[in-house]
Amino acid sequence: xxxxxxxxxxxxxxxxxxLGVCTITFTLTRVVPSNPAAMWVGSHPTAEQIARARxxxxxxxxxxxxxxxxxxxxxxxxxxxxxRTHDEVLHDxxxxxxxxxxxxxxxxxxxxxxxxxxxxxxxxxxxxxxxHATRLSSVIGVSIFTPWLGMMxxxxxxxxxxxxxxxxRIDTQIWLTHPxxxxxxxxxxxxxxxxxxxxxxxVMIHLILPAITLAAYPIGLITRMTRSTMVDxxxxxxxxxxxxxxxxxxxxxxKYALKxxxxxxxxxxxxxxxxxxxxxxxxxxxxxxPGLGRYAAFSIISxxxxxxxxxAIVIALVYIVLNLAVDIVQAYLDPRIRLE
Amino acid sequence: MENYISEIKxxxxxxxxxxxxxxxxxxxxxxxxxxxFLIIVAxxxxxxxxxxxxxxxxxxxxxxxxAPDQTHFFGTDxxxxxxxxxxxxxxxxxxxxxxxxxxxxxAIGVPLGxxxxxxxxxxxxxxxxxxxxxxxxxxxxxxxVISAVLGPSLTNSMIAIxxxxxxxxxxxxxxxxxxxxxxxxxxxxxxxxxxGFKIMFRHILPNSLTPIVVQASLxxxxxxxxxxxxxxxxxGAQPPTPEWGLxxxxxxxxxxxxxxxxxxxxxxxxxxxxxxxLMSDGLREALTPRLRRI
Numbered sequence: 001x002x003x004x005x006x007x008x009x010x011x012x013x014x015x016x017x018x019l020g021v022c023t024i025t026f027t028l029t030r031v032v033p034s035n036p037a038a039m040w041v042g043s044h045p046t047a048e049q050i051a052r053a054r055x056x057x058x059x060x061x062x063x064x065x066x067x068x069x070x071x072x073x074x075x076x077x078x079x080x081x082x083x084r085t086h087d088e089v090l091h092d093x094x095x096x097x098x099x100x101x102x103x104x105x106x107x108x109x110x111x112x113x114x115x116x117x118x119x120x121x122x123x124x125x126x127x128x129x130x131x132h133a134t135r136l137s138s139v140i141g142v143s144i145f146t147p148w149l150g151m152m153x154x155x156x157x158x159x160x161x162x163x164x165x166x167x168x169r170i171d172t173q174i175w176l177t178h179p180x181x182x183x184x185x186x187x188x189x190x191x192x193x194x195x196x197x198x199x200x201x202x203v204m205i206h207l208i209l210p211a212i213t214l215a216a217y218p219i220g221l222i223t224r225m226t227r228s229t230m231v232d233x234x235x236x237x238x239x240x241x242x243x244x245x246x247x248x249x250x251x252x253x254x255k256y257a258l259k260x261x262x263x264x265x266x267x268x269x270x271x272x273x274x275x276x277x278x279x280x281x282x283x284x285x286x287x288x289x290p291g292l293g294r295y296a297a298f299s300i301i302s303x304x305x306x307x308x309x310x311x312a313i314v315i316a317l318v319y320i321v322l323n324l325a326v327d328i329v330q331a332y333l334d335p336r337i338r339l340e
Numbered sequence: 341m342e343n344y345i346s347e348i349k350x351x352x353x354x355x356x357x358x359x360x361x362x363x364x365x366x367x368x369x370x371x372x373x374x375x376x377f378l379i380i381v382a383x384x385x386x387x388x389x390x391x392x393x394x395x396x397x398x399x400x401x402x403x404x405x406x407a408p409d410q411t412h413f414f415g416t417d418x419x420x421x422x423x424x425x426x427x428x429x430x431x432x433x434x435x436x437x438x439x440x441x442x443x444x445x446x447a448i449g450v451p452l453g454x455x456x457x458x459x460x461x462x463x464x465x466x467x468x469x470x471x472x473x474x475x476x477x478x479x480x481x482x483x484x485v486i487s488a489v490l491g492p493s494l495t496n497s498m499i500a501i502x503x504x505x506x507x508x509x510x511x512x513x514x515x516x517x518x519x520x521x522x523x524x525x526x527x528x529x530x531x532x533x534x535x536g537f538k539i540m541f542r543h544i545l546p547n548s549l550t551p552i553v554v555q556a557s558l559x560x561x562x563x564x565x566x567x568x569x570x571x572x573x574x575x576g577a578q579p580p581t582p583e584w585g586l587x588x589x590x591x592x593x594x595x596x597x598x599x600x601x602x603x604x605x606x607x608x609x610x611x612x613x614x615x616x617x618l619m620s621d622g623l624r625e626a627l628t629p630r631l632r633r634i
Contacts, residue, residue: 013472020473024482028489139621143613145565147572148588148606151595155603159596166596278481282569286592300488301574312485316477323476 006331014324021316025309026070030059074313080306084299089310093292098185099169100284100291104276106207107214108269115219116265119226120253123234134223141220146279150213150286157209165206167288174202210287214279218272225268229261263333270326274319361626368622374615382432394421395429397580405598415600417591419580423600426582427608433583434612437494437567438560441501445559449506450545450552453513458521458540468514471507479504480566487575494583497576501566505559512555516548550627557620561613568609584609 045053054060058069073080079089122134157164165171169187180194188207191200233239234257242252280293281300288294292311299307362368386392390412403420406412414423456467474482479501487500520526521544529543568585570576577583579590584605591602 016469017472017476020469021476024473024477025485028485139617140610140614143561143565143610143617145568145585145588145606145609145613147569147592148602148609151588151592151602152606155595155599159599274478275480278478278484281484282572285573297573300484303488305489308485308488312477312481315481319478320476 003331007328010324010327014320017320018317021313021320022071022074023067025313026067029305029309030063030066030070079310079313082299082304082307084302084304084307089307092295092307093310093314096290096292096295098291099187099289100277100280100293102186102188103207103210103214103280103284103289103291104273106211107276108218108273110211111215111218111222111272112269114215115222116226116258116262118219118223119265120230120258122223122227123230124249124253126231131227134227138220138223138227141216141223144216146213146217147282147286149216150209150283153209153213154286164209167206167210167286169203169206169289170199171202171206174199210283210289213286214276214283217279218269218276221268221272222265225265226261229264230257233257233261263330266329267326270322274315274322277315277318358626362622365622365625367618368625371615371618371620371622374611375619378431378435378612378615381428382435385428385432389422389425389428391422391425392429394425395582397421405594407598408600414604415598417587417601418594421580423587423604426587427584427604429582430584430587430605430608431612433494433577433581434564434567434609437498438563438616441498441505441563441567442556442560444498444502445505445509446552446556448502449509450513451541452506453510453515454517454540454545454548456510457514457517458536458544464514467510471510474504474507475511477504480569483566483570484573484575487570492575492578494571494577494581497567497570500570500575501563505563508559509552509555512552513545513548516551517544520544520547554620554624554627557616557623560620561616564609564613564616 058066061069077090079093081087082089082092085092118134118138122131125131154166158166178191178196178199180191180196180199183190183193187203188200191197191203230253239252239257242256247256277292280289280291281297282293283289284291284293285297296308296311298304299311362372381388385395389395391398398421400416400420403416404418406416406420408415412422412424414427417423417426452467456464477485482504483497483500486503487497490496490500517540526539526543529539534543567576568583568588571583571585572589574589577586579586587605588602588609591605595602
């Protein structure tokens, strides 16, 4: 199959899946709760309020008409109004997203910079102490309860050592004395644009603990993945040939082996991004990080359904797009995948 | 009987060999031993806990924030309850969550996968497109959303996790069934007039269980972590249940001044999930001949 047709086919499938996602969120908001109108109005509603809400929400219409209306609203970017903030859900999401993205990207860079070399070293020193130590720490990384890890780091570096802040994106004092213009929403970039190094330093210091917390699981995953593919590849004939030519271990590992081992790792990285989006619900709560995750956690606790469903759809959308991107990259790299 | 035993002799030898592979691996063995320890703690919690009534929500405000010493090995929490007792009573809760969610997940996912794989065509297409819908959410997110809709409680959180998790098993079971359904033993059963239902669940399913069992053991730790996450966000167990995730969530308000509040429940989660991950890695190696390292 030509790559073009493969992409087209995957694109169409993705649209179908997205429709499915909306079906699930629709079902969860309209069908599962026994009385969505009462839920919409809030606590202690009067009969009259409920009746009005039924009309407002279109609950008197047949179910397929309701679904049509629901979809029409979604397609226009109308995700409803948050019960808690009384603001449009999409507007809230757009406002809180940059803070989360900054945190997630920092965490992902960290997990790649740490995870890939660890995996390579582990594979090169197979069954030696360095390998055992790396494998054990990567299993711990995927076994640890993320918010707890964050709290332990706070305890150690904030309370006991006193060298890192407990939370937030920037020191309040510094923010007041060093105002900078918010352009991208990424404070690390915005402070650099303003050329304010004091504020930039504060932003970077505040990123350290939450980024480590968020990266723990991906580091474990990427290390394991890189190690297992590297172990397979290091047994291949072409690596032996390279060895017999007398190339150094370093060149063989990073120039010949890693290049072929990186494919599966890229898949993991893309899925890790989506994973991190949800994990920020926990991490941002612990570090009081004013991003989408903390907004989501608050919305969940206060049962703010429009906000919760809006976030769910946005994250599912990101997840689908990432999966699509991964599939296309894989198909581009490996023509066998296109034949199906 | 005699006949039957000689008939399954190769399988028995295989099983004994698997046990041998597990026994040889120290790390796997350590995981297994900790799980056995955990099960014993869970079964005898009322006798092992020094202050069993503290796990049920007794409060002693005068004893609040008692740092760890001989009377309270893990200290006391904000209501003066013994943290060690509560951590011990958390063990049966976490094990229950793991077992119930996995059983429920298997009960929904596997039959659907077997039916999809064996029937093919429209039925297969329908079931697989439904799994696609569920798989387009990260599992924790879907569990969170469903749990929020069902209302906060431990039971609802378990149902929510199972609903988010079953499609993985449907895919796995389907793949197994497709690889088996053209095998001679299935054709033989079909030729002798065995019904489709019986072929699916008596002939094919038992032969495709290994990867499903391995996956289930791998998922045990993730399920416990997911349940703890739901509790942490206020959707799972409710106070005063001694659930580890909930204890950490409440401990968050005090732990900077009283480190022991959140530390011990978190260590309990880490040890439990770690034990399951180590054991299931070894189990996968033992049950998958290709991965065995002799």
